[in-house]
Amino acid sequence: MKLSNYLQNIVPFPTSELADIISYFEREKVQKNKPLVKEGQVCSKLYLVEEGVGRSFYLKEDGKEITQWFFVEGQFMSSIESFFQQNPSLYYLEMLEDSVVYSITRENLDLLFARYHNMEKLGRLLSTEMLTRVVNKLNAIQFQTARERYDYMLNEYPDIVNRVALGYIASYLGMTQETLSRIRKAETRNRS
Amino acid sequence: MKLSNYLQNIVPFPTSELADIISYFEREKVQKNKPLVKEGQVCSKLYLVEEGVGRSFYLKEDGKEITQWFFVEGQFMSSIESFFQQNPSLYYLEMLEDSVVYSITRENLDLLFARYHNMEKLGRLLSTEMLTRVVNKLNAIQFQTARERYDYMLNEYPDIVNRVALGYIASYLGMTQETLSRIRKAETRNRS
DNA sequence: TGTATTATTTGATCTAGGTCAAAAGAAACT
DNA sequence: AGTTTCTTTTGACCTAGATCAAATAATACA
Numbered sequence: 197m198k199l200s201n202y203l204q205n206i207v208p209f210p211t212s213e214l215a216d217i218i219s220y221f222e223r224e225k226v227q228k229n230k231p232l233v234k235e236g237q238v239c240s241k242l243y244l245v246e247e248g249v250g251r252s253f254y255l256k257e258d259g260k261e262i263t264q265w266f267f268v269e270g271q272f273m274s275s276i277e278s279f280f281q282q283n284p285s286l287y288y289l290e291m292l293e294d295s296v297v298y299s300i301t302r303e304n305l306d307l308l309f310a311r312y313h314n315m316e317k318l319g320r321l322l323s324t325e326m327l328t329r330v331v332n333k334l335n336a337i338q339f340q341t342a343r344e345r346y347d348y349m350l351n352e353y354p355d356i357v358n359r360v361a362l363g364y365i366a367s368y369l370g371m372t373q374e375t376l377s378r379i380r381k382a383e384t385r386n387r388s
Numbered sequence: 389m390k391l392s393n394y395l396q397n398i399v400p401f402p403t404s405e406l407a408d409i410i411s412y413f414e415r416e417k418v419q420k421n422k423p424l425v426k427e428g429q430v431c432s433k434l435y436l437v438e439e440g441v442g443r444s445f446y447l448k449e450d451g452k453e454i455t456q457w458f459f460v461e462g463q464f465m466s467s468i469e470s471f472f473q474q475n476p477s478l479y480y481l482e483m484l485e486d487s488v489v490y491s492i493t494r495e496n497l498d499l500l501f502a503r504y505h506n507m508e509k510l511g512r513l514l515s516t517e518m519l520t521r522v523v524n525k526l527n528a529i530q531f532q533t534a535r536e537r538y539d540y541m542l543n544e545y546p547d548i549v550n551r552v553a554l555g556y557i558a559s560y561l562g563m564t565q566e567t568l569s570r571i572r573k574a575e576t577r578n579r580s
Numbered sequence: 581t582g583t584a585t586t587a588t589t590t591g592a593t594c595t596a597g598g599t600c601a602a603a604a605g606a607a608a609c610t
Numbered sequence: 611a612g613t614t615t616c617t618t619t620t621g622a623c624c625t626a627g628a629t630c631a632a633a634t635a636a637t638a639c640a
Contacts, residue, residue: 585638593630593631595626595627596626600621604619
């Protein structure tokens, strides 16, 4: 899908505004596993995934990677707090497949926020949507068993479950690889 | 502090706009433990705490209350997803002390968003700020031990720790009352 | 001030899910 | 096709924090 469609699905921009807005985005091809942002860097761009899956992850002291978030086609992707508060990112950002993304810098985005009321609205809607998603995940992590969390994932992101390595999903769900593997085994048994 | 100050601290509104905006807020005194929103209701108002502490909580099947969020002076308070997505709230909203709050309905807020670009901006800034807070809490819950979470709370919300019942804090931090009590005991021992 | 109610602490026990280590399966590379 | 490397599965064991139950301590109330 085209960038203009993604944007217009959120806020119905007049064509004139839309053309200007789009001119600030850049279309980039991104290689698998090539970091878009590294830990410690300030994340200067907001991405929109056109094709591929991305993730943000953080590195524990012992070197283990913990996936914080997945981003699929049509979703905006960034190291959220770093991008919005402009402080060093705690996370890495990478694509898990060779992908195509649109990007816009924080500066240009701010410029567009100031220039167009509609754009400000888009910003507001995107953050409340993201907010809802984070709240949902928080509830899942805080209140559900490992198994319930996986079921939730199967429902909400069936797509991702089949596209990315088990280890990534496990850490995203706040459990170990081994635990997720055992859950999967039990589920297959029940399903057959 | 006055409502106009809270708002102007976030976005510098021209006086004319400010007067109009403020006219849509209502000042309410709220009694301790009287629910502002009950589970199942759509949360129709956004509140700003002038005086007091509030919380949102949800009721587990077994009847236990789980605090989801605290709100102190100067903070906007609501059953977030319910207010923004206008679906039935999973949470109750109440003040833990006799309090004074400002409130605005979703309808009026939308009206102000449409009328003033500045107001839209305020909405965007508030949601990104809230987003950052939720992300931080998610990280705490997902990656830290019970004890680290309590220390985090002591730093970030020293205020709340001394103002509300231990049971509320424990459930907010995703642990049982007993566990928090034991942590506190251990901390006092170390401090002396 | 004494009694009822609610909040906090303490102790004993249990369990979901973690850790560590190794085997089995898949992919990727020559 | 054979070897190296990465991913997933399986097993044995362990620990943080939960649960259950009862004892204190603090507040509210008559």
